[in-house]
Amino acid sequence: MDTTGQQFTTESGSPLANGKMHLHSSVKRKLAEEKGYVFDKRLRYNVRQNESSCRFRDIVVRKEEGFTHVLLSSQTTDNNALTPEIMKEVCRALGNAAADDSKLLLLSSVGTVFCSGLEPSYLIGRLSTDRRKESSRITDAVREFVLAFIHFKKPIVAAVNGPALGLGASILPLCDVVWASERAWFQTPCAALHLTPSGCSSYTFPQILGVALANEMLFCGRKLTAQEACSRGLVSQVFWPTTFNQEVMLRVKEMASCNAVVLEESKCLVRSILMPLLEEVNDKECRMLKQLWCSTKGLEALFSYLHNKAYEK
Structure with missing residues (x-):
């Protein structure tokens, strides 16, 4: 077990006992097929058992010297996918870290997948009811969930150990420093999943990546490697997988040794002017998602996507 609790977390889909197919996206299928993505529930159990606080179900929160470490560790979804319940836990953890003596927050994950975003099979299951x-x-x-990142006053460091997809990739520009493992890659296949952009990515991606590449990611599902993401400014540094955790912890501890007021005020100078704009973008994106999910055509399109992917190959 390493310093960020990383272990393997991928499961393959299987028919449910009631006869309904447990549907997975093509991205999840791809992850399951890639070499090395083997799941062992005992590893995740050990991470959680070693924590002094078990107040959360799908995340792990560690209080370190000078910073708070939040790890996505979903037991209710595959590949650290997000649900409303998991997003509420992250919001609660950010709220606690904002009020305590932490100087910054480190966001990482348990497993080989950083975050696979909103789970299409979860969406269709809930929206159908x-x-x-x-x-x-x-x-x-x-x-x-997005507002919690926008309003967090202390620096947020994201340590992306593996693939970041959908909303899991969209929130990264809302963090202040993003470090990635060489194994990480980034994808926001919104159109393919019959979703519109979220996490303020309709604004932040064009600003960081340029309009052309941002459109490729949001409309065409363009996948960026860690090195490509670094060269375009989505990631600040890329580290070798075997030393990733050590490199991250070394740098986070260096940041945590700085004066808390200086860190917070520096972030305020960089971010405060953007806050009203990001709030507006987030609101517009969520209104569009709600409109899409409320429509019969949007629900049918999502179901059609999941149905087709479940029977691919």
Whole structure:
């Protein structure tokens, strides 16, 4: 078990006992097929057992000297996918870290996948029960999740140990420093998943990557390697996988040795002017998602995507 609790977390899909197919996206299938993505529930269990605090179900929060370490460690979804419940846990952890004596927050994950974003099979399962109610509940959770990153006053360091997809990639520009493992890659296949952009990516991606590449990512599902993401400014540094955790912890501890007021005020100078704009973008994106999920065509398109991918090959 390493310093950030990274272990293997991927499971393959299988038919459910009630006869319904447990549907997975093509991205999840790809992850499951790649060499080395082997799941062992005992490893995740050991990480959680070693924590002094078990107040969270799908994340692990560690209080370190000078900083708070939040790890995505979903037991209810595959590949650290996000649900409203998981997003609420992250918001609560950020709220606690904002009020304590931490100087900064480190965001990483347990497993080989950093975050696979919103789970399409979860969306179709919930939206099929009560489209209007569930679309409001899910979009409200996304809005508050993104706002938690926008409003967090202390520096946020994201340590991306593996693939970051969808909302898991979209929130990275809302962090202040992003370090990636050589094994990481980034993808926001919004159009392919019949979703519109989220996490303020409709604004931040064109600003960071340029309009052309941002459109390729948001419309065409263009996948960026860690090195490509670094060269375009989405990631600041890339480290070798075998030393990734050590490199991250060394640098985070160096940051945590700085004066807390200086760190917070420096972030305020960099970010405060953008805050109203990001709030507006987040609100517009969530309204669009809600409108899409409330529509019959949007739900049918999402179901058609999942159905086709489940029977590929």
